[in-house]
Amino acid sequence: MKESDKNIENLIDKMMAENTLESPSMDFTSKIMSQVLESEKSKSKVYKPLISKTTWILIGIALAFLFIYNVYFVGTENNLDIGKSYTDKISAIVSGIHISKTIIYAILIVPFMILIQVGVLKNYFDKKYEL
Structure with missing residues (x-):
């Protein structure tokens, strides 16, 4: 078993000696990043109203x-x-x-406050997920 391991190791050493170390081109990173940006743009969702x-x-x-x-x-x-x-x-x-006056005030004010919160949250999420 040890003899076959030594043969394999010698074979690998010869193969490594024959091959030279390859380095990427100078603009390798910019090419990869441009491909990533293109793929992100294609995956982005188009706004569709409810x-x-x-x-x-x-x-x-x-x-x-x-x-x-x-x-x-x-x-x-x-x-x-x-x-x-x-x-x-x-x-x-x-x-x-x-119906008490407090309940009437709540019935009148709660929808107004919900509308305000919806507007605020919509602006928050639009800014958060803006590209």
Whole structure:
């Protein structure tokens, strides 16, 4: 076993003596870094909004339609009776509920604060992940 190890070691020594040490070119690092940057650019994600423009347009059209419908058609005599009966039922259900001023203030302020936090966090993450 030792004899075969010595033969292998002698063979490796001869092979190492025949080959000279190769060094990379002078601009090796810049070439590698340019390839890394190109691969990073190709991997970067393109911003895609959560709600597309067409969806926003459809939501706007639906809201406009509801507004126009409410202004021109709900105020007529036929719909007034139906609306009044629903209003009476809703007021009968809600009349037993008492809400303190603190709860009302919280209901009004919390959505506003959430919107502010969303804006602040969006700016923070945009700056953090900016290339």
